[in-house]
Amino acid sequence: MTAPEHRDARAGRGDARAVLTWLPAGVMTVVAVADVIGGPGVGLLPLVSLGPAFSGLIGTWRRTAVTGAVALLLCLGLGVYNGLFDTRRGYTALVSVAGVTGAGVAAAVMRGRREAELASVRSVAEVAQRVLLRPVPRSAGPLGVAVSYTSAAAEARIGGDLYEVVASPYGVRVIVGDVQGKGLAAVETAALVLGSFREAAHEEPDLVALAARLERSVARELNAEKFVTAVLAEVHADEERVVLVDxxxxxxxxxxxxxxxxxxxxxxxxxxxxxGVHGGEPPLPYEVRFAPGEQLLFYTDGVTEARDAAGTFYPLQERAGLLKEPDAQAALEALREDVVRYAGGPPHDDAAMLLLRYQRG
Structure with missing residues (x-):
């Protein structure tokens, strides 16, 4: 989510919170006016309890208690004004307001505890997310680097897609991958692959050996029905070439x-x-020329499999012109926003992109 989208979302939540904050007072005001206009025969007095009831759903327990006290005073005043304390109706209304206030305070206390627990869990999750998909370097020698990640899970920053950039003794090494499945299991697998890559990238002399080591790590932890698609790259900027293993x-x-x-x-x-337990040929490395002024975009299928209303896949090749933006991160964000517009809403799958830009000297 971009900064403008964050601001719009915060503004929308702020407007909704302001409405909910004033809702209890508004409800009690409407009930009081209607009761005064309608007279004692209308029987609206117990509805004053709606004030503390709504407050218990959205406010703190202190605010709910204050709202309940105001509701009791309002109920008492209206009961005296309408002469309801000559009968049981006035006392029944007072008991109703007091009971709802007590229930509202209890509900607010429990909700506050749940919100505190959720905030604690969310803070731990955010730390874990930063450790798993830590910021990549914005540059590595002559290479400019930019990343974009959009999770399909609501309120999540990570999912089953993964990326990393490591400056190793053998060149700048990159991995972009996609874990089969979604949810916490996919995140756990992504963490496994990234941990293995970060260690092996400094030790294995070539990408085939690096891929074989990742295969062993994944095979030890996953059953034969789970897998991770990945592309590995090793950039030799001084030789204007990049080695790939797919x-x-x-x-x-x-x-x-x-x-x-x-x-x-x-x-x-x-x-x-x-x-790998199913056999198959080992990965074959292949080289591609990569010279100053050129760009290499790695992505997951959440990008290319985004569909418009007609069910047509996102035309990534036709949209490559969006990467002309001088700033690499801005170019990648422009492409990400175009994918979201093309799909007409949030993605149905995680979508990761990593852009390498060979900057001119």
């Missing part, structure tokens, strides 16, 4: 300096990580 993942998008676009595809796709 494990069942969509190929990256390469934007040449002259604006032409291509998808460098592997000579043969390897099985996704975690499916």
């Amino acid at each position: 494990c069942g993942h969509p190929p990256p998008l390469l934007v040449r300096a002259d604006g032409t676009v291509e998808f460098p595809r592997p000579p043969a796709y390897a099985l996704p990580l975690g499916l």
Whole structure:
């Protein structure tokens, strides 16, 4: 979610909270006016208890208690004005307001405790999210780096997609992947893959060995029905080339300096990580020229499989012109916003993008 979207969402929540804050007072005012106009025969006095009832749903227990006290005074005043304390009606109304106030205070106390627990859990989750998908470096030598992640889960910052950039002794190494499935299980698998990659990227001499190590890590933890598609890259900027290994993942998008676009595809796709028990050929590395002024976009299928109202997939190749923006992060955000507009709303799948831009000297 972009900064303007965050501001709009906060403004909308602020307006709704303001309405709910004044709702108890408004309800009691309407009931009081209607009772005065209608007279004692209308029987609206017990409805004053709606004030503390609404307050218990949205306010603190202190606010609910104050609202209840005001409701009791209002009920007492209206009862005296209408002469209802000559009968049981006035006392019944007072008991009703007092009972609802007590229930509202209890509800507010329990809701406050739940909200405090939720805030604690959310803070822990946010820390875990930052550890899992930590910020990537904005630059690595002559490379500019930008990332974008949109989770399909409401209020979540991460899901089953993953990315990382590591400056290793063998060059700048990158992984972008997509875990099968969704939810906490997918997040756990993503954490496993990223942890293995961050360690192995500094130790394994080539990408095939790195992919094999990731395969072993995933296979140890997952059953044979779970898998992770991933593309690994090793950038040698001084040699103007990038080595790629593709494990069942969509190929990256390469934007040449002259604006032409291509998808460098592997000579043969390897099985996704975690499916090595089924056999298959080992991944084959392949090289692509990567020179100053060019861009390499890695993405997950949440981008290319976004559909418009007619069910047509997002035309990533046609939208590559959005990456002309001088600032790499702004270019990636423009592309992300275009995907959301194309799909007509939030994504139905996690969508991650990582942009490498070979900056001119």
